[in-house]
Amino acid sequence: MRALPAVLSPLLLLAATAAAPVPRPSVEVWLTLPDKSTLLARQPSLPLQRGTTGTIAVDPGKRYQKMxxxxxxxxxxxxxxxxxxxxxxxxxxxxxxxxxxxxxxxxxxxxxxxxxxxxxxxxxxxxxxxxxxxxxxxxxxxxxxxxxxxxxxxxxxxxxxxxxxxxxxxxxxxxxxxxxxxxxxxxxxxxxxxxxxxxxxxxxxxxxxxxxxxxxxxxxxxxxxxxxxxxxxxxxxxxxxxxxxxxxxxxxxxxxxxxxxxxxxxxxxxxxxxxxxxxxxxxxxxxxxxxxxxxxxxxxxxxxxxxxxxxxxxxxxxxxxxxxxxxxxxxxxxxxxxxxxxxxxxxxxxxxxxxxxxxxxxxxxxxxxxxxxxxxxxxxxxxxxxxxxxxxxxxxxVRPGAWRIASTSTPGGIETVAYANPDGTRVLIAFNAAAETQPVDVTAEGSHFAYRLAPHGAVTFRWRRPR
Missing domain, CATH: 3.20.20.80 (Glycosidases)
Known part of the structure; x- marks a missing residue:
């Protein structure tokens, strides 16, 4: 059997790179529930998908104060x-x-x-x-x-x-x-x-x-x-x-x-x-x-x-x-x-x-x-x-130097506040003020993700803008 070349040709290298899986963008989720069953606990990440559907809009282009x-x-x-x-x-x-x-x-x-x-x-x-x-x-x-x-x-x-x-x-x-x-x-x-x-x-x-x-x-x-x-x-x-x-x-x-x-x-x-x-x-x-x-x-x-x-x-x-x-x-x-x-x-x-x-x-x-x-x-x-x-x-x-950015809430349901960190990550904190589980459908910078939040629970989402 012939030995493989010690150095891959540019075409082989390109093919190998193309075959490598590209990490899908995702959203970290950290949850606290009022019955203390979950306290600032990491939850499964959510997929960050292309598209602008969502009732809660996060707009890093609109800045308020630096934290x-x-x-x-x-x-x-x-x-x-x-x-x-x-x-x-x-x-x-x-x-x-x-x-x-x-x-x-x-x-x-x-x-x-x-x-x-x-x-x-x-x-x-x-x-x-x-x-x-x-x-x-x-x-x-x-x-x-x-x-x-x-x-x-x-x-x-x-x-x-x-x-x-x-x-x-x-x-x-x-x-x-x-x-x-x-x-x-x-x-x-x-x-x-x-x-x-x-x-x-x-x-x-x-x-x-x-x-x-x-x-x-x-x-x-x-x-x-x-x-x-x-x-x-x-x-x-x-x-x-x-x-x-x-x-x-x-x-x-x-x-x-x-x-x-x-x-x-x-x-x-x-x-x-x-x-x-x-x-x-x-x-x-x-x-x-x-x-x-x-x-x-x-x-x-x-x-x-x-x-x-x-x-x-x-x-x-x-x-x-x-x-x-x-x-x-x-x-x-x-x-x-x-x-x-x-x-x-x-x-x-x-x-x-x-x-x-x-x-x-x-x-x-x-x-x-x-x-x-x-x-x-x-x-x-x-x-x-x-x-x-x-x-x-x-x-x-929320890191020192983060900007508070615009985020909408849903009347009588989900209350929010959002930030853009100096490292490029986005943070959204959401609280469910309703007595029943509420959808948290978020759109930001051409992408969106969705979550369902239990009554009177709070969640922090952190993600990086897709390139």
Whole structure:
């Protein structure tokens, strides 16, 4: 028998190539059902076929906002549990899951204490009656214990992790109450407070890398009774930002972007008032929102008035009040994970990344809040809560830098939101709001696919445009 030639001729090579099977384009499917029988589980892929039949249209040619990502706050409580109540192996596994597999790309840190701290403190505490306008006693030592190591580890897993800072209170000596609890910022403390925020951003950045966003006050229209807080009117915030924080950051070369409001949907007049001030408007990059009052559509109302400003959703907590698993999961998915981006949010953050079995540790404030995960303070075991699965329908698939793109919904049936990732993949998240199984017939860029979604179920589709 003659030996085969060592090198195939061009014609034989062409024939061999032509005979090789061409992979058919397909659509990945990831499903969660309200009875928990299926939780963010991969399903058989669907064929992506040529044609434009379909009741749900996805149009990558129509872009809205570029996404920063999804995630949750690394509070003092969350970091304490991760660092002090887990073994090194448990800690590594959880952080890799959250910031790797789960895809969290956005987090929020507190400047000083919140109610989810084991003590109340700022970074420049003084005895009653004493002041420190030169900030000679400034120190971020409390954050170095647990929070900053946790963020460093998260950024090592996901280098694109975006970080936001929010103070719950200025140091007590800057305030009308001379206390971290209640009160407002004294006018003569506006400049020291701006320097305090600037020093915090610089000190954190030296430890963990760039600080992307800062709100000057968490929930400025609320004075908590038993944990740090500070009331600041829209007029006060406009002066603080326009005359002090903005210029202070500019002088110091701080590129951290300033967000206003960081409070509920029910009072859009607050951020509208700040953005209407020319001095403040110059320095405000966007508006941050919370979920505890009003409707998510407020985000679009303010964005329509100031389309050059970014929108972020920065806090909502699940808890024992929020009803059965299915109700908590579906509300979080529909209102925050889908609804906030459909109303221009570039990022979506829930509150505590982790709490323990007793809803803490905390000092004052919410006694029945729930973390995205629960860490057993005795064993380090992890329970994944409804919010984990709601976030995961987006965070695992929507990459930083993705564009939200146009997608239609079917009235009373399938609700959707869609994205185009930087790598060319398309993502569609769909929720069935009906009480019966609904068809999800999708057309995009000359192709289509079909699926049937169970009542109140959610599905994420991911595919690449056929060539």
């Amino acid at each position: 920063v990502g999804f995630g949750a706050a690394i509070t003092d409580a969350s970091a304490y549990l991760i660092q002090r109540r887990m073994t090194p192996q448990q800690r590594t596994a959880l952080l890799r899951e959250l910031f790797g597999t789960q895809g969290f790309a956005f987090t929020r840190l507190t400047v000083g204490a919140s109610d989810f701290s084991r003590s109340h403190y700022s970074y420049d505490d003084m005895p009653k009656g004493a002041t420190d306008p030169a900030l000679a006693h400034f120190s971020i030592a409390p954050a170095r214990a647990d929070v900053l190591p946790t963020v460093r580890a998260a950024r090592a897993i996901n280098p694109s992790l975006a970080v936001m800072l929010s103070p719950w209170s200025a140091p007590g000596w800057m305030k009308s109450t001379d206390s971290l609890v209640k009160g407002t910022l004294r006018t003569e403390a506006y400049a020291p407070f701006a320097r305090y925020l600037g020093k915090t951003v610089q000190a954190f950045a030296a430890q963990i890398g760039p600080i992307d966003y800062l709100s000057i006050q968490n929930e400025p229209d609320f004075e908590p009774e038993n944990y740090p807080g500070m009331r600041l009117s829209a007029a006060q915030r406009a002066r603080i930002i326009g005359d002090h924080v903005g210029p202070e950051f500019a002088r110091a070369g701080i590129r951290t972007r300033i967000l206003d409001w960081d409070h509920n949907w029910d009072k859009p007049e607050h951020p509208l008032g700040v953005l209407a001030d020319p001095a403040a408007n110059r320095y405000v990059a966007g508006v941050a929102w919370h979920c505890y009052g009003g409707d998510v559509a407020a985000q679009s109302k303010v964005r329509d008035a100031f389309p050059a400003k970014d929108v972020f959703f920065t806090e909502c907590s699940g808890g024992e009040w929020s009803g059965p698993w299915a109700d908590s999961w579906s509300w979080t998915l529909r209102t925050l994970v889908m609804g906030a981006p459909r109303n221009w949010a570039r990022g979506v953050l829930l509150w505590n990344l982790a709490l323990d079995e007793a809803h803490g540790p905390h000092l004052g404030g919410c006694s029945d809040c729930r973390g995205v995960v629960t860490i057993d303070s005795r064993t380090g075991a992890v329970t994944r809560n409804p919010e984990y699965y709601a976030l995961g329908q987006a965070s695992r698939f």
